[in-house]
């Protein structure tokens with residue numbers, strides 16, 4: 001018997017990564033999505049490998065570690081992927097025994113020399129990460145999915161039964177859309193606004209996710225530097241706000257003096273799909289059908305993407 005086709009819902013980083021691994025595992029895959037790149041939340045991400053706003057810590061660490069290895073082995077060797085290595089400085093206003101993301105990074109980090117900390121910080125750690133330029137990467141994933149034989153259809157799914165009517169295995173990677181599609185009220189948006197500025201020679205990424213300039217980050221990419229950010233819970237506004245822009249500029253200048261003057265190239269807003277814990281589980285349905293959920297990755301959809309995709313692939317095989 002030939003393997004049964006799988007229907008993936010969603011063409012963000014979760015759906016495309018999952019579709020690719022399923023195709024590589026020999027399953028025929030069709031993907032339905034309401035929005036395609038570049039019109040997904042994933043396209044709005046900064047995007048750095050860093051496990052932010054996602055729980056539970058133990059599963060997140062395992063998914064993040066798996067994804068980091070996958071990015072290094074499969075994506076960094078190909079510059080067309082838009083992925084490249086970056087050094088990250090993660091800053092703290094108080095002394096910290098070890099960074100909370102230590103396990104995700106495989107224990108690979110070192111404490112920053114206090115002389116290198118900006119004003120207002122008492123501790124900081126340096127680690128090796130990966131920066132993912134979404135303007136290239138999302139198209140790269142789409143092309144990879146198609147090259148492996150995946151079929152893509154733009155479609156707004158109003159009810160999960162529409163999907164279950166055509167496939168025995170359905171993977172729900174609809175991000176914030178799962179609020180309605182899976183009737184999940186625990187899923188909510190955490191709004192993120194970013195600026196893109198002209199490169200100014202700063203090469204490393206800088207983060208503050210709990211100190212005096214939280215949420216502030218500087219992420220140099222290939223052709224620009226992303227400055228962030230905001231983390232506004234239950235805020236559905238997708239237009240940029242002038243007050244947030246001013247706040248982002250203030251925080252960037254506080255994190256590094258080179259950002260006292262910047263040339264703004266663009267700005268954007270995305271709604272992170274946050275829930276108390278990432279939902280990655282299989283629902284067994286009557287008649288042997290399988291509905292697997294893979295959504296709610298918060299501020300870490302890229303960071304967790306390949307680890308989660310691998311676990312979904314294992315659930316489908318089993």
Ligand SMILES: Cc1cc2nc3c(=O)[nH]c(=O)nc-3n(C[C@H](O)[C@H](O)[C@H](O)COP(=O)(O)OP(=O)(O)OC[C@H]3O[C@@H](n4cnc5c(N)ncnc54)[C@H](O)[C@@H]3O)c2cc1C
Pocket residue numbers: 009010011012013014015032033034035036040041042043044045046047048049050155156157158173174175176177178181191192193194228229269270271272273294295296297298299300301302303304
């Ligand atoms: C400003 C900002 C910065 C970020 N920075 C980072 C970062 O540095 N690192 C990191 O790892 N993560 C980061 N994130 C988080 C990351 O962007 C998300 O976790 C990730 O994009 C979620 O991906 P997804 O594929 O689950 O959802 P999405 O990208 O939202 O994709 C969902 C897909 O499902 C489709 N869909 C939804 N409902 C339906 C429906 N009813 N029928 C059919 N299709 C449907 C959509 O059209 C879309 O194709 C950031 C997010 C923001 C906003």
